[in-house]
């Protein structure tokens with residue numbers, strides 16, 4: 157069986173790679189827990205100074221798995237992010253809240269608190285659930301071909317579960333991003349402060365390696381405290397409490413969909429979403 161996440165350490169950098177390229181690295185729960193295991197390993201490894209998250213194949217990540225043969229929403233895993241009951245034998249909102257608290261919001265928050273610097277190395281698509289992964293990292297370095305979008309509003313849902321939009325870009329840009337579902341290019345994302353650097357695709361890995369090596373010269377504990385300091389500042393700007401309140405709206409939307417349409421996603425699977433994105437003419 158191929159590993160859905162691979163792990164490699166070179167020159168004090170842990171390279172964690174999303175590895176479902178045939179599905180544009182769509183995240184199923186197996187991938188979430190494999191990522192968590194890889195990050196834990198990197199945190200425990202004294203050799204590792206910096207963690208890089210990247211995607212195998214043509215894209216960083218096309219989002220949560222809403223339609224591949226490996227979709228595993230009905231599978232139990234040993235829970236790690238929050239203390240809550242398992243979702244598998246539950247129904248309706250009880251089930252969705254349990255699952256999404258653990259594998260989506262809880263996991264991303266857990267990863268944001270990783271005490272070592274994390275760089276998201278983004279190329280190609282970074283869509284919806286892919287944003288959650290990139291936003292959980294400290295830096296985003298993107299290639300010129302990278303693009304970002306959260307088309308979840310098309311499902312009648314106010315964006316992805318890790319609702320960092322108004323903090324990673326300004327509130328007006330966040331509204332444009334969500335209201336239109338448009339793709340924001342790497343250049344636009346950099347302009348808005350969401351992306352640190354944009355480089356040609358062929359120099360993406362060398363740029364990330366260079367930044368990681370500069371960071372690796374800093375003292376480990378100093379970096380961990382500095383990361384915590386900035387994260388705390390973000391939380392004091394309301395990010396954590398804001399996300400909690402939006403998580404409630406997110407689940408209201410799922411429940412409304414379940415009551416009024418085919419399912420909690422408004423009857424939209426991956427194929428239907430792609431068709432709607434295309435029909436909308438994906439801007440910028």
Ligand code: ZN
Nearest residue numbers: 256317406410
């Ligand atoms: Zn959701």
